[in-house]
Amino acid sequence: MMAGAAAAEPPIRVGVLAYRGGDHANAVWEPTVRYLAERFPERGAVMLPLDLPGMDAAVRAGSVDFVLTNTGNYVELEARYGVTRIATLHGSRSAASGASVGSTLIVRADRGDLQALGDLKAKTVLAVDPDAFGGFQVAWGEMLRAGVDPYRDLKDLRFSGFPVDRVAFAVEEGTVDAGVLRACVLEELAAEGRLDPARFRVLGARRPAGFPCAVSTDLYPDWPLARLAATPEDLAKAVVVALFQMRDDHPAARAGGYEGWTVPLDYQPVHALFRELRIGPYRYLREVSLLDVAREHWEWLAAAALALLWWAVHSLRVEHLIKVRTAELREANRELLHEMAERHRAEETARERQKEMDHVARLSILGEMASSLAHELNQPLGAIANYARGCTRRLEAGAGRPEELAEATRAIAAQADRAAQIIARIRDFVRKRTVAVEPLALNEAVRGAVALCEGRARSDGVPLTLDLAEGLPPVMADRLQIEQVVLNLVKNALDAMEGRPAGGGVAVRTGRDAGGTVVLDVRDRGHGLSAEARDRLFTPFFTTKAAGMGLGLSICRSIVEAHGGHLQALENPGGGVTMRVSLPAAGGQGREDHAG
DSSP, rough: HHHOOOOSSSSSSEEEOOOOOOHHHHHHHHHHHHHHHHHHTTTTTEEEEOOOHHHHHHHHHTTTEEEEHHHHHHHHHHHHHOOOEEEEEETTTTTSSSSSOOOOEEEEOOOOTOOOOGGTSSEEEEOTTTOOIIIIHHHHHHHTTTTTOOOTSSSSEEOOOOOTTTHHHHHHHHSSSSEEEETTTTHHHHTTTTSSSGGGEEEEEBBBBBSSSSBOOOOOOOOEEEEEEOOOOHHHHHHHHHTSSSSTTTTHHHHHHHHHESSSOOOOOHHHHHHHHGGGGGGGGGOHHHHHHHHHHHHHHHHHHHHHHHHHHHHHHHTOOOHHHHHHHHHHHHHHHHHHHHHHHHHHHHHHHHHHHHHHHHHHHHHHHHHHHHHHHHHHHHHHHHHHHHHHHHHTTOOOOHHHHHHHHHHHHHHHHHHHHHHHHHHHHHHOOOOOOEEHHHHHHHHHHHHTTHHHHHHTTTOOOEETTOOOOOOOEEEHHHHHHHHHHHHHHHHHHHTTTOOOOOOEEHHHHHHHHSSEEEEEOOOOHHHHHHTTTTTTTTSTTTOOSHHHHHHHHHHHTTTEEEEEEEHHHHHHHHEEEEEOTTTTTOOOOOOO
């Protein structure tokens, strides 16, 4: 936790589209935002990596001042929220026309059956997102011109989500026939050593003049920097001037792969593409015509026409052709049975598709759980390491008694079991299994978690005290998850006390509030929270620690809220912070036994 007086003005907030994930966005665009921070030392600047839904939400909420996003997303934001481009990126890979954004359709090099875009009919194609400009929409337009409607003519059109790297790997593994990448992503992955370019081939490959990458489509203007309608004009002018003054060999330009910034280019070709696809600002063009209805439901219309014709003939001949009428009724009955069979098959197909969608939804959780796996396993593995080092020191000093070493090895085994439980629980969560909860004595969970931090507290010279209320009712909770919350909060408190051994200690207290809710407080006397930390304390990947992952408090809040509770940060009057966990008492349960 960091202290410091709040700046007179908030930092300049730049929302950046993280089309290959947050780590890639930080590596590419953080130097540019840092350059702006240096040019505006009185305010500074911060970067917010965002996916497409996050970009839309940030602009709608006004939580950013500027956006740096792809060409198609800018056109949508311009129409929807009135953002205005103030500069266009001049990429180091720009073609002679200045354009540099396009799509590359890739297939495996050994697919001899795929030589042109028209060969994609009845094939499976993977793209990153339906709203990704270079990652799908540009390719969509090119496929339409080649006579392939991706929403009608493909066997299956799938979307992997960000980062775009998944598309190339899916093509390489053969799980899809073709993939859509933003221009130059294939070359970037090859340069990073993440794939062998010889295993891929570009469909309809073309190389525009001055452009170093193979593409399958026309090129469009590069990413714009746009300001929100509420961003002051003076600030926008100052930012543009600062960017225009950046040298083409500046470290920020090298990191971002561009040669500077230029005046806003003409984005009319993007509007033309969106008008052709009837998306974005031109979605209203998707009005259904009679021709569209006929093309979509021709079977039903034909059946209705035949039924009317049959009824007319039947009405004219009913009195004279009783036998013919009987035969026609039998035929109508057979048609009805056929129709019912077709409808039953359609319903079965819809149910199977729903099962596939549910399976994909479950697997999408795996990405989030994989991020927390390393963080959660850190605790038991750290404990195992501490116990093992303790045993080693005692053996080397010749002071290790058998009973003490046996106790330490039992503790190591217990922590190993705990790590296994964490892995099993994450696996169950991916399978969408409900976490088993049971009545839990909160004080016991607190003691178990705090015991892991006592060694560090002693080595840091920080007093670690427990004030556990007696007679607390149990809470309905998962013991391992609650221990994880306590452990994270206590470790954060100890981190906050670094460099302030004389400033007090860390206190852990349990009790009940006026409403009967069971409360856990972890209080430190550290530096407190800065204004930015207060606003983003529970945001994933935000951290004030030099080597922090920024996942601890986000995970803690998710666990507490999953148990029906709340996690909040309270500033102490004498300095420091109290992290308060509130959990509902188990209904109808007795009070827990307290043994000192």
